[in-house]
Amino acid sequence: MKRTLLKSVAIALLAAAVAHSGSIAAAVPENGAPAQKKLKVLMIGNSFSISCLKHLPSVAQSCGADLDLASLYIGGCSLERHWRNVETAATNAAFRPYRFDRVSNGRRVVEKGAANIPDALVLDKWDVVTIQQASHLSWDKSSYHPWGDRLVAKIRALAPQARIVVQETWSYTPWDRRLAKWHMDQNEMYAKLHAAYVAFAAEYKFPVIPMGTAVQEWRSRLPVKYTENSFGGDVVGGGDKPRFKRNESNEWKPACDVFHLNSPHGTYFQALVWAASLFDGVDVTKCAYRPKGVTEAEAKLMREIAALPD
Numbered sequence: 199m200k201r202t203l204l205k206s207v208a209i210a211l212l213a214a215a216v217a218h219s220g221s222i223a224a225a226v227p228e229n230g231a232p233a234q235k236k237l238k239v240l241m242i243g244n245s246f247s248i249s250c251l252k253h254l255p256s257v258a259q260s261c262g263a264d265l266d267l268a269s270l271y272i273g274g275c276s277l278e279r280h281w282r283n284v285e286t287a288a289t290n291a292a293f294r295p296y297r298f299d300r301v302s303n304g305r306r307v308v309e310k311g312a313a314n315i316p317d318a319l320v321l322d323k324w325d326v327v328t329i330q331q332a333s334h335l336s337w338d339k340s341s342y343h344p345w346g347d348r349l350v351a352k353i354r355a356l357a358p359q360a361r362i363v364v365q366e367t368w369s370y371t372p373w374d375r376r377l378a379k380w381h382m383d384q385n386e387m388y389a390k391l392h393a394a395y396v397a398f399a400a401e402y403k404f405p406v407i408p409m410g411t412a413v414q415e416w417r418s419r420l421p422v423k424y425t426e427n428s429f430g431g432d433v434v435g436g437g438d439k440p441r442f443k444r445n446e447s448n449e450w451k452p453a454c455d456v457f458h459l460n461s462p463h464g465t466y467f468q469a470l471v472w473a474a475s476l477f478d479g480v481d482v483t484k485c486a487y488r489p490k491g492v493t494e495a496e497a498k499l500m501r502e503i504a505a506l507p508d
Contacts, residue, residue, distance in 0.1 A: 234325075234477060234478045234479070235262060235263040235264060235477055235478075235479060235480060236263070236264035236265075237263070237264070237265055237266070237325045237326055237476060237477065238266040238268075238322055238323065238324050238325045238326070239265065239266065239267050239268065239324065239325065239326040239327075239328065239476065240268045240269075240270070240318060240319070240322075240324045240326070240327045240328070240357075240360075241267070241268065241269045241270065241327075241328045242270050242280060242315060242318075242327060242328065242329050242349070242353075243269065243270065243271065243275070243328065243329070243330050243365070244271060244272060244273055244274055244275040244330070244332060244333075245271070245273050245274065245458060246330060246333055246365070246367045246368075246458070246459075247269060247271070247328065247330060247365060248269050248271040248297075248299070249458065249459050249461075249464075249465045249468055250267065250269070250465075250468060250469060250472055251267065251269055251299055251301060252461060252462075252465040252466075252469070253462070253465050253466045253468075253469035253487075253489060254267060254468070254469040254472050254473065255267060255301045255303070255304045256304060256469070256487045256489075257466075257469040257470055257472075257473045257482070257485055257487055258473055258477070258480075259303065259304050259487070260485045260486050260487035261473055261477070261480045261481070261482060261484065261485050262480070263473065263477045263480055264303060265301075265302075265303070266300070266301075266302040266303070266322075267300065267301050267302075268298065268299065268300040268301075268308075268318070268321075268322075268324075269297075269298065269299045269300070270296040270297075270298060270313060270315060270318055271296060271297040271298075271299070272295060272296055272297070274332055274333075274334070275332060276331060276332035276335050276341065276345070277329070277331050277332070277335075277341070277342060277345040277346045277349060278341070278345040279332075280315065280329075280345070280349055281345045281348045281349050281352075283295055283296075283314065283315060284314075284315050284316060284348075284349070284352055287314040287315065287316050287317070288316070293314055294312035294313050294314050294317075295312075295314065296312065296313045296314060296315070296318070297310055297311070297312070298310075298311040298312060298313035298318065299311070315349075315352070316352070316356060319352070319353060319356040319357045319360075320356050320357070323357075323359055324357050324359070324360045325359075325360060325361065326360060326361050326362075326363055326476060327353050327357055327360045327361075327362050327363070328362075328363045328364070328365055328407070329346070329349060329350075329353075329362065329363075329364055329365075330364060330365040330366075330367055331346070331367065331394070331395070331398075333367045333368070333370075333457065334376065336367045336391040336394060336395070336410075337380070337382075337387050337390035337391040337394060338390075338394065339393070339394040339397060339398075341394075342394060342397075342398045346398055350362060350402060361405075362402070362404050363404060363405050363406070363407060363475075363476070364395060364398065364399045364404050364405070364406045364407070365406075365407040365409055365472075366391070366392065366395040366406050366407065366408045366409055366410040366411060367391065367395075367409065367410055368388070368391075368409055368410040368413040368414075368434060368459075369384045369385070369387035369388035369391065369410060369413070369414070369434075370384060370387060370434070370435075370456065370457040371384065371424070371429060371432055371434050371435040371456050371457060372384055372424055373424075373429070373435060373451075373452050373456040374456045374457050385414075388410055388413075388414050391410055392410060392411065395410070405475070407471060407472055407475040407476070408471070408475075409468055409471050409472075412467065412471045412503055412504065413433060413434060413467075415503050416432075416433055416467065416499075416500070416503060417432060419499065419503065420499075426449075426450045427442040427450035428440070428442070429460075432460075433459055433460060433463045433464035433467050434457065434458070434459055434460065434464055435452070435454075435455060435456045435457065435458075435460060436452075436454055436455060436456075436460040437454045437455035437458070437460055437461065438460070438461050439454065440452075440454055440460070441453040441454045442454075462489040462490065462491045462492050463491070463492055463496065463500075466488070466489050466492055466497070466500065467500045467503075467504070470482045470485065470500050470501055470503075470504035470505075471503075471504045473485070473504070474504040474505040481505060482501050482504050482505045483501045483502065483505050485501060
């Protein structure tokens with residue numbers, strides 16, 4: 199019996215998750231519901247969601263799933279900003295601040311369009327709408343309210359048929375200077391953001407795509423070993439080409455991304471976790487798709503983390 203990374207956020211399961219935050223909870227289709235392998239998904243997010251477009255369509259296809267995936271993107275967009283944009287759109291129909299992309303069955307049908315949240319919600323009969331907090335606020339429980347609540351109410355009003363799912367974002371690499379500013383390390387950031395996402399989702403009994411938990415599992419299993427000029431095999435940081443240079447004090451400093459999922463490893467990993475989370479009856483351990491640059495050994499470990507077999 200397959201156990202996916204999708205966390206049910208019913209209160210009983212959440213209590214267990216909080217008590218043992220390193221564990222990955224099981225997803226069980228409600229009431230013995232049949233496997234669902236066809237979904238229309240709208241992501242209301244930022245750079246931590248648009249990265250799904252890279253490999254999720256191919257992973258879904260490889261797993262025999264039918265995915266229609268759309269993305270509303272503004273870099274660094276928080277729940278508060280999403281809501282402010284909804285308010286602006288209510289009085290200005292021409293206000294379309296989001297980049298809108300859509301991939302249906304592996305074919306890009308819209309690329310770099312423009313949209314706003316209300317129009318996108320009624321554009322189609324979405325099966326799933328995903329939301330998330332901006333990563334730099336993800337660890338602060340207070341930042342989820344009241345903005346997340348208002349956004350949820352708008353989604354329910356305009357897309358009542360959609361299941362709302364929360365993506366848990368991930369903690370930064372030690373190279374990110376904001377950790378020092380916040381007086382926390384990578385593990386503490388994860389613990390705080392994990393607790394914040396769990397608490398927010400619990401209020402609505404929303405399922406969570408536990409990408410942050412999956413990243414922590416990857417870091418512990420490999421294990422990732424950061425050095426003075428390396429991300430040490432992490433799926434976060436480095437972008438497409440990890441680069442470091444010495445500063446005026448002769449210290450190694452990154453000259454590349456230090457907090458997004460890298461490519462192809464991190465974005466492929468995210469695709470596996472999302473596929474395992476969203477689709478009932480999909481076994482990502484059997485996913486044959488693997489992007490260039492990811493070894494079979496790495497892909498195997500990612501698949502195992504995304505869908506842990508009992």
